[in-house]
Amino acid sequence: MKLIQARKGQFVYYNNELHKIYSIKPLAKKSILMFRIKDMEQVASKAEEVTYYKPKHMDSLLFLGAKYTLREDRTAEEGGYILITKPDPDYMDHYALNEFEKVEAVEGKDVITTRQNTVKSREFYVMVPGEEPGSNDITYQDKSKVSAEQLEEDAKLEDVIKEKHALRPSVGDVYLNLDNGATAMVVAIAQEEVTLGTGDRLTIHALYKADNWHYLYSLNDGSSI
Template identity: 75%
Template structure:
């Protein structure tokens, strides 16, 4: 279904793949800003280039390379994920349409997420890992148009993203030098080259594969959220 008015949070198909709108800039030539759900890569498009989709029970999708099935007939579990499709937040909560959230605790049928949002059961689908029997794959608008090579890449996407995230360091990451026992912090990053406090410069891949350097910890740890 083509949209006359796109709004933040909607799921849309763009170039046959499922995306989520994260911002709309009405005055821009390409007003729809979105990310591809399977790998979070960002894109821009005109409103007439996207097709609206409303997720439903037993839809199956890939998020960051991992396959999930949306279920309305199972309970959420701590440590699992939910997709908020009917947001009705209280004034103390901060979430919107089609947000992915991690469950911190369960209170009856409702949940408290790691972002400290209290979400009622009527507002979300539980994201069950894997592709459930009878599910509907919504990763593509028309899967028959997807080359077999692309489907093979999708099958390996989770591992590729895991390695890519592991390879990419951040300023503040601290590494141990296995040769002499010293430590050094990443103090600068320019394109794909990092500079350590010891003065050494290595590419992302060389640092990740190095037999001399081992990641210890980060002074700026991520949240672990989507």
């Protein structure tokens, strides 16, 4: 179904690939800002160019190069990921539709994420690593249109992303914040501390391990993922 009213956080297909809307600029010619879920590549489009998709139990997808299956009948595990599809945050929590969060602790069926959000089991799907038997692959809207070469590249994508994320940051590197869709450039590095244009300060190790900051490209060489 084509979108009439776009909403931040929605999953959509654009150019046959699964994306997530992270911002909407109503007055812009291309008002829908999104990133491709499999590798976080950003793109802008018009609302009529995207097709809405609501993720379901037993859907499988590529997220940062790795395949996961969405399950509503599994208990989350520490260190694993969840996808929040029915957000109902308490006043102290900060999360929204279709956010990917990493689990820090499990309390019964509920979880506490690494961003210190307490998320109830009815709000999320557990992202089980791998493509489980009987799952519905939603990485592409129509997989018959995907070339064998593209599928081969997808199979190598996780290693490519890990290699790029392992690079030591440099001034001019640009990162995407998955929490709010903001982009920020590295403006200073002092020993092991990185300062971003947003004012955030992290150690190099913390930036590399962060669940919400993802490397996009460097202004110095134009490379991107």
